[in-house]
Amino acid sequence: MFSGHCPVCVTEGTPMDYSSLFAELPKGSLSDIIVDRITNALISGELKPGDRIPTETEFAEKLGVGRNAVREAIKVLVAFGVLEIRRSAGTFVVDHYKTSLLNPMIYGLILSEHSMSELLDVKIALSNSVMYLAMKEASPEDIAHLRELGETFRTAMNDPGTDNEACYQASLAFNEFLGSITHNPMLDQLDSVVRRIAAFTRHAAIEKSREIGEPDLLPANYLKEVDLIEEGGQSKIADFMDERMELWKRLLL
Incomplete structure (x- = not known):
């Protein structure tokens, strides 16, 4: 089980420990579990508004899953207005929730x-x-x-x-x-x-x-x-x- 440091937090500028994001996965739909994992990280404060989340490749490698499952999870959270994809920069937690998006x-x-x-x-x-x-x-x-x-x-x-x-x-x-x-x-x-x-x-x-x-x-x-x-x-x-x-x-x- 991975317990090291992951990408730099954009808002803080210091490395963050995303170990709970990469804890061993339980059984079930992989994309749903990844959505739940990211959601829990937001609730706990491990991820904060403006933070860049790990890349699809990093998620897939650390969790031992295919990139498709990670991609589907990210698509769901983008549709919910929780994450946003910034071209050439990565995927980030939104700074402010937009009420016009899917709730x-x-x-x-x-x-x-x-x-x-x-x-x-x-x-x-x-x-x-x-x-x-x-x-x-x-x-x-x-x-x-x-x-x-x-x-x-x-x-x-x-x-x-x-x-x-x-x-x-x-x-x-x-x-x-x-x-x-x-x-x-x-x-x-x-x-x-x-x-x-x-x-x-x-x-x-x-x-x-x-x-x-x-x-x-x-x-x-x-x-x-x-x-x-x-x-x-x-x-x-x-x-x-x-x-x-x-x-x-x-x-x-």
């Missing part, structure tokens, strides 16, 4: 069977965390802009000349900005995954509230959320989320 979590959730109730429970759980952090981290300017977005959504919903798609975009703008003012990129990214998975529920809720002649239901809920964030009323979050869940059930179930 495997989204496909995993899409391909799994989930009920509407389960989805709403997840939305509430994340909304709770987002609201809590927004209360702690949002600046007065953040809250003022969030209120503007809420009022824009209200105007769109109450204007018969504004179509449902425009209302959806106004709702999305409010929620995307709300996620950003938590100033917690990890939570914001998780929230963005659920927003994407649950996009159809937002469309359906907007359409239903306008159909039943109550277009202000959702905007009023959004603006109440802004009020609570501004007040810092953390003790009121649970009651607000219960109210929101009842609203979603009314419009979606």
